[in-house]
Amino acid sequence: MNIAVIGTGYVGLVVGACLAETGNDVICADVDAAKIEGLKHNKLPIYEPSLDAFVERNQRDGRLSFTTDVPWAVGEADVVFVAVGTPQDEDGSADLRHVLDVAEMIGKAMRREVVVVTKSTVPVGTAARVAEVIGKYAKQTFHMVSNPEFLKEGNAIDDFMKPDRVVLGAETDHARSVMAELYAPFVRTGRPIIFMDIASAEMTKYAANAMLATRISFMNEIANLCERVGANVDLVRRGIGTDERIGPSFLFPGPGYGGSCFPKDVKALATTAREEGRPLHVLEAVETVNARQKHRVGEKLIAALGATVKGARVAIWGLAFKANTDDMRESPALTLIDDLLAAGADIVAHDPVAMPEARRRVDSRVQFADSSYEALRDADALAVMTDWNEYRHPDFQRIRTLLRRPIVVDGRNLYAPAKMQQLGFEYYSIGRGADVPAGAPAKAAPSRPVQARR
Numbered sequence: 001m002n003i004a005v006i007g008t009g010y011v012g013l014v015v016g017a018c019l020a021e022t023g024n025d026v027i028c029a030d031v032d033a034a035k036i037e038g039l040k041h042n043k044l045p046i047y048e049p050s051l052d053a054f055v056e057r058n059q060r061d062g063r064l065s066f067t068t069d070v071p072w073a074v075g076e077a078d079v080v081f082v083a084v085g086t087p088q089d090e091d092g093s094a095d096l097r098h099v100l101d102v103a104e105m106i107g108k109a110m111r112r113e114v115v116v117v118t119k120s121t122v123p124v125g126t127a128a129r130v131a132e133v134i135g136k137y138a139k140q141t142f143h144m145v146s147n148p149e150f151l152k153e154g155n156a157i158d159d160f161m162k163p164d165r166v167v168l169g170a171e172t173d174h175a176r177s178v179m180a181e182l183y184a185p186f187v188r189t190g191r192p193i194i195f196m197d198i199a200s201a202e203m204t205k206y207a208a209n210a211m212l213a214t215r216i217s218f219m220n221e222i223a224n225l226c227e228r229v230g231a232n233v234d235l236v237r238r239g240i241g242t243d244e245r246i247g248p249s250f251l252f253p254g255p256g257y258g259g260s261c262f263p264k265d266v267k268a269l270a271t272t273a274r275e276e277g278r279p280l281h282v283l284e285a286v287e288t289v290n291a292r293q294k295h296r297v298g299e300k301l302i303a304a305l306g307a308t309v310k311g312a313r314v315a316i317w318g319l320a321f322k323a324n325t326d327d328m329r330e331s332p333a334l335t336l337i338d339d340l341l342a343a344g345a346d347i348v349a350h351d352p353v354a355m356p357e358a359r360r361r362v363d364s365r366v367q368f369a370d371s372s373y374e375a376l377r378d379a380d381a382l383a384v385m386t387d388w389n390e391y392r393h394p395d396f397q398r399i400r401t402l403l404r405r406p407i408v409v410d411g412r413n414l415y416a417p418a419k420m421q422q423l424g425f426e427y428y429s430i431g432r433g434a435d436v437p438a439g440a441p442a443k444a445a446p447s448r449p450v451q452a453r454r
Helices: 010-021 032-040 051-060 070-075 097-109 128-139 156-161 174-185 198-229 232-241 263-275 281-293 297-307 332-342 353-363 373-377 394-401 417-422
Strands: 002-006 025-030 066-068 079-082 114-118 142-146 166-170 195-198 315-319 348-349 381-384 405-408 426-428
Touching: 002 010, 002 070, 010 025, 010 051, 010 079, 010 156, 025 070, 025 315, 032 066, 051 066, 066 281, 079 156, 079 174, 079 381, 097 114, 097 128, 114 128, 114 174, 114 263, 114 353, 128 142, 142 198, 156 353, 156 405, 166 198, 166 373, 174 195, 174 417, 195 198, 195 381, 198 232, 198 263, 232 405, 263 281, 281 297, 297 332, 297 348, 297 381, 297 405, 297 426, 315 332, 332 348, 348 353, 373 394
Parallel strands: 002 025, 002 079, 025 066, 079 114, 114 142, 166 195, 315 348, 315 381, 381 405, 405 426
Antiparallel strands: 142 166
8 A cells, every 4th residue: 555654753653664564655754854864864863662673674675765745745645644743832732733734735735535644643623624624625535534643652663563452533434444454464463443433533542641641640649648648659559450440550650741642632632621611620630740740759859968959969860751762751850850950959860862862952951971870970869760671770789889878769669668778778769658768767557456346
């Protein structure tokens, strides 16, 4: 099948490479000439595991190509995926200018009957607006489809190649037939293709991300309460996660969610609801909780350093909003950096992948170390912000030697509190009982027998 993907950002690149991998002829188009030139030489603008191999292999074998000529790409296609950015507007809504600009290009450039697929995350009603714009210019028949993406950064290739489900909003037999054929190689294990109307498909994407964000904020609230009452959120998480009605996913407390999807999509859905006169109060609370949670690690560090925070040197492990990506959009590490700088601390940071992006974002306000251990040298405290594998099992004795003061604030709960205290660290985590300095006895409820009533 001949496919055009308009937009070579995170979603567009993954879609194009994966569809080419199953034998389709794919043209990825973008108006950014520098990005396209880099992609022609297998230089990707993002980090995503295995994506570089997919791009290189399919380009070499002639199934994947890149161009700045968007009209040409559209004219060659049977299916056009719209995967351009929908940045957050000032009022929290999704900015659809790029999507509607592409719609006009499609209407003017299409030379045959095509299926137009909105892959970008867009509010309910966007496909109808896109169809209206295309219809002003199109001389050929076209069919609209909403096909929301459910890709996790750091695992996007597997998510596309082996999806939990494929959601397709399609309202003509031709569109359903074409999309079923296109996705057939990805659902051979029996995963469902779920057909529905277009509006429902658009809503499904937002509802899914809103639910996941809600679980994260809920567990962060529970974790913060656990600290006050002396409970352990790890045990609470296991206790509720084994309930089949709840399940274990997205129940890990931490420094708050970030990235390109959850923050933007939560705001966009909440904005849509307010505009429709049906505000989503739960979702608004989720957003408020997350904004507050991003300050928790900074609060713990500043409290631990006390009066010495001004001029203290703090090491940060992890800058990306999650592991296996270089994406720093809405990263909790950025909030921590701002909080520490405002308190007068100096910062030295390390991340296995995201430091080029971090240098662009924070410039000279932060020093960067070439290795995780180099960041610790003469630091007064360590903050762990991203759960990269290389941070999970470090040499604790080496950490203890390199740090000037043995303060560790673990924003991802990677380490065992008892072990850290035995090693002499002043260790703080998220929601695992009251924070206890090294050598101090943990607060616990008294244990005594309960006598039976007579």
